[in-house]
Amino acid sequence: MIIFENISKVYPGNFPALENVNLKIHEGEFVSIVGHSGAGKSTLLKMLYAEEQPTSGDVYFSRKNISEFKARELPYHRRNIGTVFQDCKLLPKKTLTENVAFAMEVSEKKTSEIEEAVPQILDITGLGKKFDAYPNEVSGGEQQKAALARALVNRPKVLVADEPTGNLDPISTWDIVQLLLKINEFGTTVILATHDKPIVDKISKRVVVMDKGRVIRDEAHGRYCI
Amino acid sequence: MLCKVTRTFKAGAQNFFRNGWLSIATVGVIVIALFIVNVQIAIMFANNLLLNAVExxxxxxxxxxxxxxxxxxMKLRHEIEQYPEVENIEYISRKQALADFKERSKNNETILKSIEEVGxxxxxAVLNVKAHNPDQYETIASKIDQSSFSEKVSGVNYLKYRDIIDNLNKEIKANQKGAIILAVTLSFIAILITFNSIRTTIYSHRQEIEIMKLIGASNNYIRLPFIWEGVFYGITAAMISVPLTYLYLQFIGNEEVTNSILPLSNARFIKIFLTEYFMKNLVLVVLFQCTFGVFLGVFSSIITIRKHLKA
Structure with missing residues (x-):
């Protein structure tokens, strides 16, 4: 489903971020990408939703080469991928409900569909009572749950979570991870970039280890080990 | 399409109301821009009225x-009427001239007695000649001077008032030119300030733009709420600047104030013509203000957002 083929990325100023990365991710997989800060995890994920372009190599999503997409095609491609970040990236002037609904609005979904799906997903993520609060009025864990709800509301094929638990306490962290596992059980491919060792060990699914822009280990039932 | 327009309109309205002080500041800047333009137009209009009145x-x-x-x-009148520079001629007969003179001197007994003594x-007779524009009086005066009937004419008062007319003409024209230069410069500055203010507003939303892109919003979907926001800024600013301009006209209609600020203008003119003109054309004024305000808001939004969408 997702293929990274000979990917290299050099940032301006001759800073290499990725070096000849080859990786295949199948539909329905749960993949943890681990490594130190600066190992190239985020850069690799950014290529999937076309926020970065590789210096050389190709990224394929459902057999389509992402670098060949035209600018106007990118929004449609991004609607297939749910994204969650460490800093949540919620719109501060919108309530949690509006933030989640916004993802459906931009995908030009019908209002009736939005009204049905948004409360459902807020309920699944455990945000039922806080739906009318603004992001700055809820905890970091609740913000992340809202971000997760937004990423999932369009039922994407792939969920990309880039350090989603980086700012959270252990209980909220585990809440989020359980949600990710549940989503994966329903068939969504989940790619989780993290350097949280206990979490990766507990998940016990495929682990890809990166170091200095290279994939140094790829195990089907791996543990966090650098 | 309609769904997109409604949704982005709602988003724009939400941004406008939820941005609080940022919206108030931006509207304030546009109000100042519109007001500056209005004041310049009013001054130019007042100058025009004055020029017409003097002319x-x-x-x-x-x-x-x-x-x-x-x-x-009458023959003489007919001949002068043939000059292309002449707009019209008023004929004052000898009898009328004497009556007018007596009327003017009714408080001066010495003059009245002297006239009676003369018998x-x-x-x-007097011919009051009006030209199409004040520049042409010199030509008319010299044509009369060089004409075949010049010995029948005892005098042309233009020569006497020539300097006064010339100076007034020059002064009004210089004033007009100055007013136009000032209007253009101030309007340009006002536009730049508005542009910069909206740029700052959108810059403060740059993270939101980035988020919108990430969740798959098309460029139009990102752009439209900001354009609507620009429309709201413009209309709100126009709604404030129109009454503000009216108050300003009332203020300069006060004679003491006007004579100190606008030496060439005349309070009565402004009060009667300008305020009346303003009220008669209120719909047009509001429409102009809205259009200009919306243009300022939308134009600045489009230019700024374009930069963010490219990045």
Whole structure:
């Protein structure tokens, strides 16, 4: 489903971020990408939703080469991928409900569909009572749950979570991870970039280890080990 | 499409109301921009009124000798009327001239007595010549001077008032030119300030733009709420600047204030013509303000957002 083929990325100023990365991710997989800060995890994920372009190599999503997409095609491609970040990236002037609904609005979904799906997903993520609060009025864990709800509301094929638990306490962290596992059980491919060792060990699914822009280990039932 | 327009309109309205102080500041800047333009237009308009009024009053009087008969004066009038520069001629007969003179001197007994002592009418007929524009008086005066009937004319008062007319003309024209330069410069500055203010507003939303891109919003979907926001800024600013301009006109309609601020203007003119004109054309004024305000808001939004969408 997702293929990274000979990917290299050099940032301006001759800073290499990725070096000849080859990786295949199948539909329905749960993949943890681990490594130190600066190992190239985020850069690799950014290529999937076309926020970065590789210096050389190709990224394929459902057999389509992402670098060949035209600018106007990118929004449609991004609607297939749910994204969650460490800093949540919620719109501060919108309530949690509006933030989640916004993802459906931009995908030009019908209002009736939005009204049905948004409360459902807020309920699944455990945000039922806080739906009318603004992001700055809820905890970091609740913000992340809202971000997760937004990423999932369009039922994407792939969920990309880039350090989603980086700012959270252990209980909220585990809440989020359980949600990710549940989503994966329903068939969504989940790619989780993290350097949280206990979490990766507990998940016990495929682990890809990166170091200095290279994939140094790829195990089907791996543990966090650098 | 309609769904997109409604949704982005709602988002724009939400941004406008939820941005609080940022919206108030941006609207404030546009109000100042519109008001500056309004004041400049009002000054130019007042100058125009004044120029027209002065031009209306300026004419040259051709004094005909007392021994020239009325039918000859009429021929003379007809000849002067043929000059392309002449707009119209007012004829004042000898009788009328004497009556006017007596009326003007009714408080001066010495003059009235002297006239009675003379017995006959000492005044000749007068032709008040009005030109199409004040520049042409010199030409008319010299044409009369060089004409075949010049010996029938005892005097042309243009020569006497020539310097006054010329100076007034120059002063009004210089004032007008100055007002236009000032209007253009101030309007340009106002536009730049508005542009910069909206740029700052959108810059403060740059993270939101980035988020919108990430969740798959098309460029149009990102752009439209900001454009609607620009429309709201413009309309709100226009709704404030129109009453503000009215108050300003009332303020400069006060004679003491006007005479100190606008030495060439005349409070009565402003009060009567400008305020009346403003009220009569209120719909047009509001429409102009809205259009200009919306143009400022939308244009600045489009230019700024384009930069963020490219990045």
């Amino acid at each position: 209306d009053r300026v004419n040259i009087s051709v004094y005909v000798n007392t021994d020239v008969q009325e039918d000859e004066v 006959s009418n000492p005044l000749g």
